[in-house]
Amino acid sequence: MSKYLFIETRDPFERQDTVKLYGLINELSTKGHDVALFLTQNGVLATRKEAKVPLLPVILKEKNVAVYADDYSLEERGISTSDLVENIQVSGADTLVDLTMETGRKPVWY
């Protein structure tokens, strides 16, 4: 099984491709791959409880998918941790570097 890191920078309400990425992650997870999704920049807008983003709730329940939200991007946009849906891990550049440098993990930037 492969290990992936998807770095999503785009707002799901502006770029429908973002939801397609969530679908890809769902497929990879279903096939047993280990997937990390790191949401940064406008990508963190999907993490708000009030945001109804297709497929994100599905992948948040997958046991082999870890979803991270960039603390710096959340703060810039005035989003507090209490505003987030469940299973989002708030982290920062250090976590992103650790995931990127993990042996065998393939990083893909969107």
Next chain:
Amino acid sequence: MSKTLNILLMDPPYESSNTATAFRIMESAINKGHNITVFAYEGATSLTLKHQKGHPNPVKDTTAAEEKHPLTKDFVTGLFGLAREKGTSFRWVNCGFCVDERGVGEWDEGPERGGPPQFAEMYKNADQTLIIPTSR
């Protein structure tokens, strides 16, 4: 364990949050003891232009000194300094053709001129390569 991260950047300065995120990644990686190689391609070759300067903000009636406008060339210089302090390697290569097209070949000490062969070499020698495409 120290590893080498190779990054390809394409966005020009002051246009995309990708640039700030890339700088944050580089800073964190250096602080963790990793070595960094950067290949600046297309608009990203302007990140190191030495003639960048801050400006006043007439809307807020502030001077250039008060604004402390962040300049990307200073971020790059800072990363070279941080790497020296941490004892890691930091290499920044600007694509020569892209530099010539844009007339942005004057930079402070640190960056070097190169091309696809240098990127291929950096890719080959890195533990990981992160491609950061232009924002679309």
